[in-house]
Amino acid sequence: MEILMSIMIGIVFTVSIYLFLSRSLLRVTLATLLMSHGVHLLLLTLSGLQRGASPFLNFQADAYSDPLPQALVLTAIVISFGVTSLLLVMAYRTFKVHNTDDLEELRGSADE
Amino acid sequence: MTLLHWATISPFLLAIVIPFFFKYFKRIHTGWFVMILPLVLFIYFLSLIPVTSSGEVIVRSVPWVPSLGINFDLYIDGLSLLFVLLITGIGTLVVLYSIYYLSKVKEKLNNFYVYLLMFMGAMLGVVLSDNLIVIYVFWEVTSIASSLLISYWFHREKSTYGAQKSMFITVFGGLSMLGGFSLLYVMTGTFSIREIIANVDLVTGSALFLPAMILVLLGAFTKSAQFPFHIWLPDAMEAPTPVSAYLHSATMVKAGIYLVARLTAVFGGSAEWFWIVTITGLTxxxxxxxxxxxxxxxxxxxxxxxxxxxxxxxxxxxxxxxxxxxxxxxxxxxxxxxxxxxxxxxxxxxxxxxxxxxxxxxxxxxxxxxxxxxxxxxxxxxxxxxxxxxxxxxxxxxxxxxxxxxxxxxxxxxxxxxxxxxxxxxxxxxxxxxxxxxxxxxxxxxxxxxxxxxxxxxxxxxxxxxxxxxxxxxxxxxxxxxxxxxxxxxxxxxxxxxxxxxxxxxxxxxxxxxxxxxxxxxxxxxxxxxxxxxxxxxxxxxxxxxxxxxxxxxxQSGFYQGERDIFNHVYDGGYAGLINGAQGVTRVQMTGRLRDYFIYMCSFIIIILGYTIYRYDVLSFDTSNLSPIDPYMWVISIIFIGSVVSVPFINNRIGVIIVTGVVGFVVALMFVVFRAPDLALTQLLVETVTVVLFMLAFYHLPKLKKEPVNIRFNLFKLFIAVGFGAIMTLVSISAFTMGGEAGFASISDYFTENAKELAGGYNIVNVILVDFRGLDTMLEILVLGIAALAVVTLIKLRLKGSEDV
Known part of the structure; x- marks a missing residue:
């Protein structure tokens, strides 16, 4: 299962990097969303999958799945939600101000 | 902190209060207040002559970074005493001279004396310290103080030129010297000069002997203006004359001499040291x-x-x-x-x-x-x-x-x-x-x-x-x-x-x-x-x-007519080349295109991780410890892969949102499969909100345009993306299969064992978040709050006037 997951993680990263390299600001926003999915799955996979019961002590199981990556991922989901929404609003504002969402046209630096 | 330590840092302490003397005692030349200190120090150090002349040494130690072997050890023997007497003795005379040389009305005496005291303290530190790292720190402070004093009349172009030149050359040497000191540490395991001298066999027998020696000598030669690094000293003469008399003839330029003298016991006796030092000196x-x-x-x-x-x-x-x-x-x-x-x-x-x-x-x-x-x-x-x-x-x-x-x-x-x-x-x-x-x-x-x-x-x-x-x-x-x-x-x-x-x-x-x-x-x-x-x-x-x-x-000859040293051309040319080179690199690198930056980052990650994977032979992982794949996992996988891969091909806004939504919900499903119910719940909630948010935002955003078709660039994009994805797959597999080989026990067990006892909860994940790592979670909420504020600000706030953004 871990190898299957690793391959899927690779695919998620491939697609998200491909989207990052596109010209549309929206696709870049989607790319961050996808990449955060990839990272979450990666964190879970690293500790091994399905190694025991859900991490509830009242199950009285012999083994539980590793709770630490789950706690990490839980935090990461919330933070990535914050990142995505901020990026989305920034894309919105950029479009309102510059009337374009094409990164090629938005290109420029402070000293120009 | 002993008396000797206080004596060493006393110039720094006086430097802090000198600006107030300058401000509130306008009628008395600030130099009079400054002069007392080197005079007192000179008398104090004179009183130590009987100690060193009887062949004894004084050692005073204060731990600084003991874990790295860096201690503020002061050490007085004949050589350091000679130097501190020069520093304080000439220092007293120079300050006295400067009182008449620099006008108390026209000059910014507060700057002058602060820099001078800073130099004095740093120079005392260089010659009194036993620890090489402490010496290095003080050494660089003398370089900085020297540059500041050279550019004291900073409105003159020549002053700033000379200051910059001395800074470049001496700091270059200082960094080389730091490299040499590190090599000495590698050889002997200590930064203490006395201990290095005691273990000198470790140095002379080492293959690093010559590199360490050359690096240390670069530091000494640049500081002591040895050929061909001497070119900074004539330009340093733009400093006020008291400074030239003090730093650039009596004390600072002798720091290199001091270092060579001090390390003679380490490197002396070898033919390389003999020839390099002698020939450089004679040239x-x-x-x-x-x-x-x-x-x-x-x-x-x-x-x-x-x-x-x-x-x-x-x-x-x-x-x-x-x-x-x-x-x-x-x-x-x-x-x-x-x-x-x-x-x-x-x-x-x-x-x-x-x-x-x-x-x-x-x-x-x-x-x-x-x-x-x-x-x-x-x-x-x-x-x-x-x-x-x-x-x-x-x-x-x-x-x-x-x-x-x-x-x-x-x-x-x-x-x-x-x-x-x-x-x-x-x-x-x-x-x-x-x-x-x-x-x-x-x-x-x-x-x-x-x-x-x-x-x-x-x-x-x-x-x-x-x-x-x-x-x-x-x-x-x-x-x-x-x-x-x-x-x-x-x-x-x-x-x-x-x-x-x-x-x-x-x-x-x-x-x-x-x-x-x-x-x-x-x-x-x-x-x-x-x-x-x-x-x-x-x-x-x-x-x-x-x-x-x-x-x-x-x-009448050309020899006498030209007075600039020919090595100045090397320096000026090198300096211009450095500026042009840096600008060229910046122009190529900083294109202002997001995707160029992404390509740099991804390429480097691929190269570095790829090399590491190749170097440590990561591909030979064992597959014995894998968990079995349930049949329904195949279905989930196919849906997941299908929806992820289709995202770049969809040019319809609603379609893209729906497909990414599907991806998110499948991830939630996987969390269920992986026995992570909390994650699944959170993911479901967040995914729903995200989809709504996207819907709202897309209403205001333009339609997705088809990306311009450029086969070569698209293939390049694909190449980078696939390379990155493949690297991540390898990282994931190898981290999973080799995680147990790191030799560290997992800290997860601690939480499993103590969740009930210490935190009184059954849900381990929740207990970690709100109890064991409660502060982290609180700060995470703070981060979300800041993000929310930023979102509101970006939507609501409008700057006045035509200038937006």
């Missing part, structure tokens, strides 16, 4: 003295003269290091070079200090330092002329002044070299005394030029900008007079220094040469009989006078 001596006679500015002459004299001391240290090769105890044949080096170090500080001060007086009173405009000042400034005469005669090596004695010893040391018979000296050895002799001829010549062009000949008031030229005020003359008296005193009675300062310093430079209880025999003679040294001095006087008398002829 510098020669180059400096020949360059000095081309100069027209009094301070430039003194600058090149300082370069040349530093080379002289350096070459003596190089020659003296052979004492470790022979290791025959107090054999004057080998140790006389060290004696000459220490003695000349003291002498140079006295006569060069007084000469800089008289040059400053001439500049102050006549408004120029150009020897073509000066002349006939002897009758107008008799005291200044007398002090200059004493200083110059000493520098030229004339009896009965102290420079004569040390120059004779220098010749003796160089002549002794021909008898060593090691390091190929039997063939090349004879070159050393010849170079020393020729350089001394030029030294004699520029001393003559400096004296006669300034003080004799016709007085040319029409060339000067000031109306009435007169002798300097008495206060300004005190310091040069004291130094001039010392020149005479040490010249007539050199043996008052012999066992108080010189012998302890020699013993500190050459530890381990003597049996315990022995002392070096130091007896400095005025008259040796008709020995080769005496005839060499006769030759110097005759030929030097000849050069001076024929000056009219050779002064």
């Amino acid at each position: 510098t001596l020669m180059w400096g003295s020949v360059s000095a006679i081309r100069q027209k500015d009094l301070k430039s002459i003194l600058a090149f003269s300082t370069v040349s004299q530093l080379g002289l001391i350096m070459s003596l240290l190089g020659v003296g290091s052979a004492a470790y090769y022979f290791n025959e105890g107090d054999n004057a044949l080998y140790t006389v070079a060290i004696l000459a080096a220490v003695f000349h170090l003291i002498n140079h500080a006295t006569f060069k200090g007084s000469l800089f001060m008289t040059a400053g007086i001439i500049d102050h009173e006549t408004g120029t330092r150009d020897i073509r405009k000066l002349g006939g000042l002897m009758t107008i400034m008799p005291v200044t002329a007398t002090i200059s005469l004493i200083g110059l005669a000493s520098m030229a090596g004339l009896p009965p002044f102290n420079g004569f004695l040390s120059k004779e010893l220098f010749f003796t040391a160089m002549l002794n070299v021909t008898e060593y018979g090691i390091f190929n000296l039997e063939t090349f050895g004879v070159i050393l005394p010849i170079v020393a002799w020729i350089a001394s001829i030029f030294t004699f010549a520029y001393c003559l030029i400096m004296f006669f062009k300034t003080f004799t000949g016709k007085f040319k008031p029409e060339e000067l900008d000031v109306d009435h030229v007169h002798e300097a005020p008495f206060g300004m003359l005190i310091s040069p007079i004291i130094l001039g008296l010392l020149v005479v005193l040490f010249g007539l009675f050199p043996n008052i220094l012999a066992y108080t300062l010189i012998e302890p310093a020699m013993a500190a430079i050459l530890p381990g040469i003597l049996e315990p209880g022995q002392v070096f025999d130091v007896y400095i003679h005025h008259w040796h009989g008709f020995v080769p040294e005496l005839f060499m001095t006769f030759g110097v006087v005759i030929l030097g006078t000849l050069i001076f008398t024929t000056m009219k002829k050779w002064s």
